[in-house]
Amino acid sequence: MRVTIAEVARRARVSKTTVSRVLNNKGDVDAATAIRVREVIAATGYTPSAGAVGLARGRTQTVGMLVPGLTWPWMGDVLQGVSDVLEARGYGLLLHTVNRGEQSLTQFQRHVSANAFDGLLLVEPPDTLSYITSLHEGGLPVVMIDDRGHHPGFPSVATSNDKGAADAAAHLLTLGRTRLAMVTGPAAFGCTRDRTAGFHGAAANAFDPALTAEGDFTRDGGQAAIEELLAKNVEFDGVFAHNDLMAVGVLDGLRAAGRTVPDDVAVIGFDDISIAEHTQPALTTVRQPSREMGEAAATMLLAHLAGETPPEEPLVVPTSLVIRESAPAV
Incomplete structure (x- = not known):
């Protein structure tokens, strides 16, 4: 049975007039109500008649955001940066995760079909890059946050993974450390390749690839x-x-093996998440500017929606070394 505008109104707890105003992108419907109506449209598969709606992109005052999930330690900072910019400009945020795999992605695709947002911010979930690329090529403005070394064919905001790793190596050398080991992320990640290359290049002969x-x-x-x-x-x-x-796991393992940090082994991490300053000893780390990356990506997307040409190269927000007790300054 075909879903009617009355059914959409009932589920969204609004009048049919309000649904019509949302469909026609009238500016007198508050953002929260408009998002709720568009979510019902997406969930029910409601398709308005051609005469009932003029769904042109760029008029919903809503930005979509697609992320793998919310459990990544730095994701909250990214979202805060995004929301700070959007709220200041009067935009709503429609957040999607892919916690349920294909089911989650199908729901996201319904929102795309319903033109529920003007543009998309993306922290790439696995195996979605080709689909997102097709959306961009079809006219949807997209900005990726943390390109993970993929360098997509649309605007992105990244951080200086190689430079941050090089700074970590340089700091260890400054401390007089001469035998350096490295615990990498999974080889498939672009940030793993960048951090490995940056550390290896700066550490030179002090780094033994066997100690990886x-x-x-x-x-x-x-x-x-x-x-x-x-x-x-x-x-x-x-x-x-x-x-x-x-x-933190490295600190655990060294402690269990009777190695003292930093006297026997100095340890440096990457990200500067909240736990870093509360470890024993407090963790020296490379700060990834997650909140600033969210702010930069949202600003870039809104500028694109306003008609500005986005940059062809990734915008790189630099890292910085945060020195604490696990590798203290000399």
């Missing part, structure tokens, strides 16, 4: 990786972990 173990960006993965390195019985006095959660 691959982790999975989790605390348990970091502990397993450092246990793998310890089992090689090859001495090292500094460790760079590709994110803070793995660095």
Whole structure:
């Protein structure tokens, strides 16, 4: 049975007139109500007649955002940066995750079909890049946050993964560390490749590629990786972990093995998530500017919606080294 405008109004708890105003992008419907109506339209598959609506992009005052999930430690900072910019400009945010895989993506596609947002911000979920690229090529403005080394054919905001890793290596060398180990993220990630290259290049002869173990960006993965390195019985006095959660696992593993940080081994992480300053000892880390990346991406997207030509190259927001007790300054 065909869904009617009356059914949409009933589910959205508004009048048919309000639904009609949302469909015709009238500016006198508040953002929260408009989003609710568009969510019902997407969920029910309601298709208005050609005479009932003029759904032109750029008039919903809503930005969509697609992310893998909300459990990544730095995702909250990204979202805060995005929302700060959007709220200041009078835009609403329609957030989608892919926690339920294809089911979640299908729901997102319904919102796309319903023209529920003017443009899209993206922290790329797995296996969605080709689909998002097709949306961009079809006219939907898109900005990616954290390109993970993929360098898509649309605007993106990234951070200086290679430079941040190089700064970590340089700091360990300044401390007089001469045998450096590294716990990497999964090899498929662009940030893993960039951080590996940056650290390797700056550490030079102090880094032995044999003292590398691959982790999975989790605390348990970091502990397993450092246990793998310890089992090689090859001495090292500094460790760079590709994110803070793995660095915390490295601290756990070193402590269990009777190694003292930083006296025996200095440890540096990457991200500067909230736990970093509360570890024992507090973690020296490379700060990834997550909130600033969200702000920059939202600003770029709104400028694109206003008619400005987006940059062809990724906008790089620089990292910075945060020195704490796990690798203190000399």
